[in-house]
Amino acid sequence: MHSRTPSPAARAGRPRSATADTAILAATRAALVELGWSKLTLGDVATRAGVAKTTLYRRWAGKNELVVDAVAELFDELRVPDRGSLAADIEGVVLQFAAILARPEARSGLMAVVAESTRDDALRERIRASIVERQKRLVLEGRARAQARGELPPEEDPEEAARTVDLIFDVVAGAVVHRTLVSAQPADENWVRGFTRVLVTGLTSLPGRPQEHQTGTAADSPPAPGNRAATDSPSAPERKAADSPSGA
Amino acid sequence: MHSRTPSPAARAGRPRSATADTAILAATRAALVELGWSKLTLGDVATRAGVAKTTLYRRWAGKNELVVDAVAELFDELRVPDRGSLAADIEGVVLQFAAILARPEARSGLMAVVAESTRDDALRERIRASIVERQKRLVLEGRARAQARGELPPEEDPEEAARTVDLIFDVVAGAVVHRTLVSAQPADENWVRGFTRVLVTGLTSLPGRPQEHQTGTAADSPPAPGNRAATDSPSAPERKAADSPSGA
DNA sequence: ACGCTTTCGCTACGACCCGTAGCGTAATGG
DNA sequence: CCATTACGCTACGGGTCGTAGCGAAAGCGT
CATH class of the missing domain: 1.10.357.10 (Tetracycline Repressor, domain 2)
Incomplete structure (x- = not known):
């Protein structure tokens, strides 16, 4: 073994600008304030943040993901x-x-x-x-x-x-x-x-488990009502490309 | 006074097609199901409803108003x-x-x-x-x-x-x-x-005006918290042009 | 110092949708 | 029959999308 990646997700090449990320997210919030969701365009956000529009698309899949992070x-x-x-x-x-x-x-x-x-x-x-x-x-x-x-x-x-x-x-x-x-x-x-x-x-003021009085089964819900605690570790926020620069 | 409008908002000329309205609203809901909000286009709705795109714009100001009615x-x-x-x-x-x-x-x-x-x-x-x-x-x-x-x-x-x-x-x-x-x-x-x-x-189980036991003043809320009952009668849904074909 | 790798800025592009203007036609009421 | 209004259709400029392609910059390993 010779080529050990020193730290996970820092493989090689030019690293992504961390300042660009914060600038983009801040610009997104500013655009949300001024324009609202519907009139917000990625081109405008890129201009506000001082980055190229293509940089935005390299990091986020689209408007939705960008705004969620912002x-x-x-x-x-x-x-x-x-x-x-x-x-x-x-x-x-x-x-x-x-x-x-x-x-x-x-x-x-x-x-x-x-x-x-x-x-x-x-x-x-x-x-x-x-x-x-x-x-x-x-x-x-x-x-x-x-x-x-x-x-x-x-x-x-x-x-x-x-x-x-x-x-x-x-x-x-x-x-x-x-x-x-x-x-x-x-x-x-x-x-x-x-x-x-x-x-x-x-x-x-409601007792712990009162009575399944009228409608019927109240506590025998099937074992899997939702997907609690089953979607956590893998597939993190899953950016478009690789790393995860969002605060976290 | 000679020209008495027989009934309000039925002045003259060709009346709006009532069937077109229901068709448009139904088409809007169908498009919402298939495409969702973001990919819904007015041109598509018009095609589904069997009307011209211009007819849509004569009745609704835009996507927002149309979807609200639908x-x-x-x-x-x-x-x-x-x-x-x-x-x-x-x-x-x-x-x-x-x-x-x-x-x-x-x-x-x-x-x-x-x-x-x-x-x-x-x-x-x-x-x-x-x-x-x-x-x-x-x-x-x-x-x-x-x-x-x-x-x-x-x-x-x-x-x-x-x-x-x-x-x-x-x-x-x-x-x-x-x-x-x-x-x-x-x-x-x-x-x-x-x-x-x-x-x-x-x-x-909370008495009409209980006791300000712990948190502090619980009942002496000032008289005017909001602007209740101040926006009602005038300026009805205000369609773009005139009449109000939506069910009502 | 030298490559290798990845990111960045920039330009350009086709595709799509918007919203409107203009025209001729259809349907009502007086 | 004429004024009025709604309809269908076409066409258009303007804007945004998302991507491709390029040369340059910034790190890493040897």
Whole structure:
């Protein structure tokens, strides 16, 4: 063995410009603010970033993938503040989420790529990995903290717990998105307070597993409801060519 | 006064073909299914509908407005079934809503126009009037029914009540949309049951104006959080030219 | 220092779609 | 029968797409 590649994915030749990546993503967000999704063109982004249009196509397959990466960076700042109670923690996270969605580059970009992802499985997976999964971790973190405080009981059935996390996540993210983008009204403190009150009340005051009273089978869902924790390690965000310069 | 227009908006000349309208909207939905939003072209829709491309532009300002009208018709079938209890009624409506969102023409079309509406106020108003408002009426209907049953107390402060309706609407619609489009998992009976349980528990088991126990002021929200009930009567869907052939 | 490899900037290109103008024709109402 | 409006059709300039091809630049290994 003579030619050992010193580090993975640094094989040979001229390396990709890292500054170009950040410039392109920043230019994409700027273009989203000024033009919105539909009028954003890759040629324009390339000009703003000071690179050639062909460079863009060498790194991203198209507009969709580029915008996903550009928007994903906006969610890097999300944290779970320790405010002392479950309700207060949720309020804090929701307010942060709402603040991000209030920015025009997120508004116009995020929903557009989600819409596109309904016809493009690879794109949806990219969104899930780079945006959704990061948010879901916040829910897990908040639950762990609430359990440590004794506000929530420790989970018994892990599968049931996972389903609850998914439910909470859909409710929280969905409500904020709908309030912000569809109803077009600010998710300000008042709204977040009312929303959190309903959510926390609904979560804490319902018994662990009440009764499968009416409709029928409630807990014997088949073993594979989704594809939880089955699409992770391989086939990362899968850039067009090779390396993965996006923050990560 | 001699030239009395016999009926409003039927002034003179050749009337617009009503069949063409339905054909165009149906063709739009078909194109959404086959091509999705991004690859849908107006020329293609015109060909499918058997009309000239210019006819499309005489009636709709562009792709956005056309798709809004085409998708809006999908929501005509929404009803509030009387299942006997608030929880069961909500489950019924949510399941209907989920069924509509499961159709590909709604998935790819709805989110795309919502995304576009973030930069186009007229488009957002069109969506609100033709889609959102219709759904919100279901919430009002369900609440009235629950009040008649005694499950919910009659509202005291009408402004507070309106705010609650908006909150419920954002939570329900947002959660279903997020579950369906972002998480990309079916909003089936099991999920709807769990979601409804949390929502109904949160709504009913919180007293009308409880205690500002931990987080702080919970009820003294300022009087004007949004601009409710201020954009209604004038400037209807405002087609491009004149008449309004969409179902209505 | 020398190649080898990969990236970069640039130009040019065919293909496609947009949105409109113009024309002759069809369908109503007065 | 005439004014008015809608329709189908064709054609057009303008813009974007995504790719190909080229020479030059920037690293790595020997």
